[in-house]
Amino acid sequence: MQFMNHMTLGQYVPADSFVHRLDPRCKILATVALLAGVFLVTDLRLFPGWALLLVAVSALAKIPLSMVLRSARPVVFLVLITALIHVFLTKGDPLWRWGIFTITAEGVVMASRMALRLLFLVLFAGLLTLTTSPMELSDGLERLFAPLTPLGFPAHDLAMMMTIALRFIPTLLDETDRIMKAQLARGADLDRGNIVRRLRAFIPVLVPLFVIVFQRADDLATAMEARGYRGGKGRSRLNPLHWRARDGLALASVVALVVAGAAADRWLT
Amino acid sequence: MAEGFVSVLKGVRFSYPRTDTAALDGVDLEIRAGEWIALLGPNGSGKSTLAKHLNALLAPTQGVCLVCGRDTRDEKALEAIRRLVAMVFQNPDNQLVAAVVEEDAAFGPENAGLPPEVIRSRVDWALSVCGLSGKERSPVYTLSGGQKQRLAVAGALAMEPPCLVLDEATAMLDPQGRTEIMDVVADLNGRGMTIVQITHRLEEVVSCDRVAVIDGGVLRWQGTPLDLFALGPDLLATWGLETPPFIRLWQELCGAGLLDPAVPPSPKEVLDALCR
Numbered sequence A: 001m002q003f004m005n006h007m008t009l010g011q012y013v014p015a016d017s018f019v020h021r022l023d024p025r026c027k028i029l030a031t032v033a034l035l036a037g038v039f040l041v042t043d044l045r046l047f048p049g050w051a052l053l054l055v056a057v058s059a060l061a062k063i064p065l066s067m068v069l070r071s072a073r074p075v076v077f078l079v080l081i082t083a084l085i086h087v088f089l090t091k092g093d094p095l096w097r098w099g100i101f102t103i104t105a106e107g108v109v110m111a112s113r114m115a116l117r118l119l120f121l122v123l124f125a126g127l128l129t130l131t132t133s134p135m136e137l138s139d140g141l142e143r144l145f146a147p148l149t150p151l152g153f154p155a156h157d158l159a160m161m162m163t164i165a166l167r168f169i170p171t172l173l174d175e176t177d178r179i180m181k182a183q184l185a186r187g188a189d190l191d192r193g194n195i196v197r198r199l200r201a202f203i204p205v206l207v208p209l210f211v212i213v214f215q216r217a218d219d220l221a222t223a224m225e226a227r228g229y230r231g232g233k234g235r236s237r238l239n240p241l242h243w244r245a246r247d248g249l250a251l252a253s254v255v256a257l258v259v260a261g262a263a264a265d266r267w268l269t
Numbered sequence B: 001m002a003e004g005f006v007s008v009l010k011g012v013r014f015s016y017p018r019t020d021t022a023a024l025d026g027v028d029l030e031i032r033a034g035e036w037i038a039l040l041g042p043n044g045s046g047k048s049t050l051a052k053h054l055n056a057l058l059a060p061t062q063g064v065c066l067v068c069g070r071d072t073r074d075e076k077a078l079e080a081i082r083r084l085v086a087m088v089f090q091n092p093d094n095q096l097v098a099a100v101v102e103e104d105a106a107f108g109p110e111n112a113g114l115p116p117e118v119i120r121s122r123v124d125w126a127l128s129v130c131g132l133s134g135k136e137r138s139p140v141y142t143l144s145g146g147q148k149q150r151l152a153v154a155g156a157l158a159m160e161p162p163c164l165v166l167d168e169a170t171a172m173l174d175p176q177g178r179t180e181i182m183d184v185v186a187d188l189n190g191r192g193m194t195i196v197q198i199t200h201r202l203e204e205v206v207s208c209d210r211v212a213v214i215d216g217g218v219l220r221w222q223g224t225p226l227d228l229f230a231l232g233p234d235l236l237a238t239w240g241l242e243t244p245p246f247i248r249l250w251q252e253l254c255g256a257g258l259l260d261p262a263v264p265p266s267p268k269e270v271l272d273a274l275c276r
């Protein structure tokens, strides 16, 4: 059940805060601005600024900092690898040498910069998904990409796909579980032997799953048609998005911060 | 809400693409405003095929199907027809679209492009009729099977259709869930909604106004539930229908003069008659 919660809500933490109440479009655009900022700023002396901003926004969103930091856990390994690669492969003044390994001053700076950039990237994106439900996210993305629809970009269809995926992933996980139990009851051996054997043992689970998925897709398409679905055209929403003054202000402040950061970076280097 | 609703099928024949046999073979049927009609037939008899004709998911290969005078083959009438006739299908898991209860109930009205306030009031009404008030923001996967099916009914109701078609909507539910749905349906019919209930279970037609028996794509018989039960198990068996023990018991009691055959069978009366 914990895992299922995970699928429908993503890592969304419902709370009544200023950040939660912002329009998802504002939060998506602000996140994009922040990600750009993280890449524009190169001077390490400015990075504490990002940390400060992260702490401030988490407080404003009433989300414990530990929870925000936890959202970076899946990429810790990637961050370390990135750092190691840059430490050892950047050329410059050698600080330390051992056999074929050399560490340079430039390498240390480069490694810290890359690792911190990656970390802040994930943390800011995490802040977005912690304060915005997947439904709001898909609504926001649909509206943001809507201007591209005349050019053939399927904004509505992608959003509808996301909605349906959110609806069906828990059901399909249930189904997989049920089929696996059925196969286990018939003596299938799903978790012994090497990877090839395990994959082969999984085929009897996948085949019925595929049959079920296609049957479901067919039924769902019929049901959607019966409920008057004709694509995104002429559709309205129960909870339409509202862009308010505070959304404009919040977005403008974030963009101003990013611009200031980039300017400070130019001036320092 | 049902004034003037009427659906007429005349000589409807239908074959699925790439098949030789006709799934419907000359069906004549009229569905009138405010009635509760049951379509009864064994597996593969063409019930679902007929149901899908009622809201233009399928169009007849021959003959005509009219919903309030609109031909279901007319592409331009599709939108109007779908608003007149809503459908609930067998598997609740295969017809709910959104991950959150109120979002799913709103799906139909959203497709119709109604303003948010109207959608909100319809969703609230539909959820309350189906006993789902208070669950508006719940994720769909946290609902029981019966609750999911009631949500499917709510989704259909939110379109405020004069006619509701239920295609074996209780078949996958436990007795508890089945009762929940049937109570909602009886309530809706009491408010004047036309109900087309598809089933292969004889005991589910007890409280409806009219039964149409379909077998092999042909309408074999039409009449009241009491007349149907009076036909006897042998004739029903030739149409692939099994008379459930409860109905048999009721017939025995009627035969023995312990119950009045003009009163529809109810578990309570059968129990009283047995105790006497």
Ligand SMILES: Nc1ncnc2c1ncn2[C@@H]1O[C@H](COP(=O)(O)OP(=O)(O)OP(=O)(O)O)[C@@H](O)[C@H]1O
Residues within 6 Å of the ligand: B016, B017, B019, B023, B041, B042, B043, B044, B045, B046, B047, B048, B049, B050, B200
């Ligand atoms: N998509 C399809 N393609 C081809 N043949 C079909 C299709 N759907 C149904 N049929 C055939 O049409 C006939 C009528 O099917 P239908 O689904 O209407 O029966 P039903 O009375 O609803 O049965 P059930 O009780 O199983 O739901 C059957 O012989 C069936 O095999």
Ligand SMILES: [Mg+2]
Residues within 6 Å of the ligand: B047, B048, B049, B167, B168
């Ligand atoms: Mg059927």
